[in-house]
Amino acid sequence: MLGSILSAGTHFHLALGDESYMIVDEAEVLRTNPQETMKKITAFFKENPPDAIGIGSFGPIDIDIKSDKYGFITSTPKFGWEYYNFLGELKKRFDIPMGWNTNANASALGEYYLHSSDDIKSLLYLTFGTGVGGGFIYQGRIFRGSSHPEMGHILVERLLEDDFSSRCPYHENCLEGRVSRASIQERTGKNFEDLSDDDPIFEMVGNYIAQALVDVTMVLRPDRIVLGGNTMERTSLLNITKKYFEKYFNHYIQIPPLDDYICCWDPEEKPGIIGGFLLAQRALKHSANK
Numbered sequence: 001m002l003g004s005i006l007s008a009g010t011h012f013h014l015a016l017g018d019e020s021y022m023i024v025d026e027a028e029v030l031r032t033n034p035q036e037t038m039k040k041i042t043a044f045f046k047e048n049p050p051d052a053i054g055i056g057s058f059g060p061i062d063i064d065i066k067s068d069k070y071g072f073i074t075s076t077p078k079f080g081w082e083y084y085n086f087l088g089e090l091k092k093r094f095d096i097p098m099g100w101n102t103n104a105n106a107s108a109l110g111e112y113y114l115h116s117s118d119d120i121k122s123l124l125y126l127t128f129g130t131g132v133g134g135g136f137i138y139q140g141r142i143f144r145g146s147s148h149p150e151m152g153h154i155l156v157e158r159l160l161e162d163d164f165s166s167r168c169p170y171h172e173n174c175l176e177g178r179v180s181r182a183s184i185q186e187r188t189g190k191n192f193e194d195l196s197d198d199d200p201i202f203e204m205v206g207n208y209i210a211q212a213l214v215d216v217t218m219v220l221r222p223d224r225i226v227l228g229g230n231t232m233e234r235t236s237l238l239n240i241t242k243k244y245f246e247k248y249f250n251h252y253i254q255i256p257p258l259d260d261y262i263c264c265w266d267p268e269e270k271p272g273i274i275g276g277f278l279l280a281q282r283a284l285k286h287s288a289n290k
Contacts, residue, residue, distance in 0.1 A: 001050045179209060198236055
């Protein structure tokens with residue numbers, strides 16, 4: 001049995017799955033303080049212990065196995081979770097192999113598993129919600145440099161009509177600071193759920209997302225880009241994003257047809273949970289090969 005933990009927005013999504021990655025049990029845990037949240041996570045997996053667990057965490061996190069902070073959530077803006085040893089605390093409770101990565105990388109891995117083909121050997125996944133994150137998969141492998149990418153913090157050009165102060169405490173004009181859920185709500189003065197699909201704010205949000213997609217296209221040349229997160233559930237946003245992508249991209253290099261190249265996730269497929277199962281399975285195989 002494989003376990004999967006995906007932190008997304010305000011909740012942790014927990015699941016148990018079989019060897020074919022079919023979900024056999026799942027639950028949601030509200031993210032409060034680390035101690036209370038970890039207690040609920042532990043209770044879920046104690047009921048039906050898995051052989052390995054894969055974790056896709058909000059970040060930044062330390063994924064360098066040689067680091068003394070490996071397994072830590074590091075400089076996150078989420079109050080109370082700064083420099084929390086998530087992996088270490090979980091290992092105190094379960095002496096089993098564990099895979100550890102970002103929630104965006106877990107989701108990217110799940111999307112690749114679900115949709116890779118002879119024509120799709122590389123896939124970039126960007127998620128838009130409480131924050132913005134991204135992951136890049138090439139031939140089934142998660143891309144990393146010295147650590148995981150922080151695609152939500154690439155810089156975008158602020159629009160002339162946008163006088164909003166960034167919601168990112170580190171950067172004035174990064175993608176997350178411009179299009180996070182909090183920035184959308186502060187600009188409009190409305191709860192995100194109350195915004196209509198044709199609200200003018202999505203014209204601005206789509207413009208910023210398009211800028212980012214042009215940047216990652218030029219750097220990584222993926223075969224497909226998948227946009228996820230609850231912000232992308234607004235039906236108008238994908239078309240607005242594609243409109244501005246075409247404008248900024250200006251047919252500079254060859255890419256697949258736009259409707260195949262940039263697409264939205266299907267939340268019913270639960271790619272982040274599937275990615276967690278894959279991380280768990282890889283950790284299990286690595287442990288067996290030691």
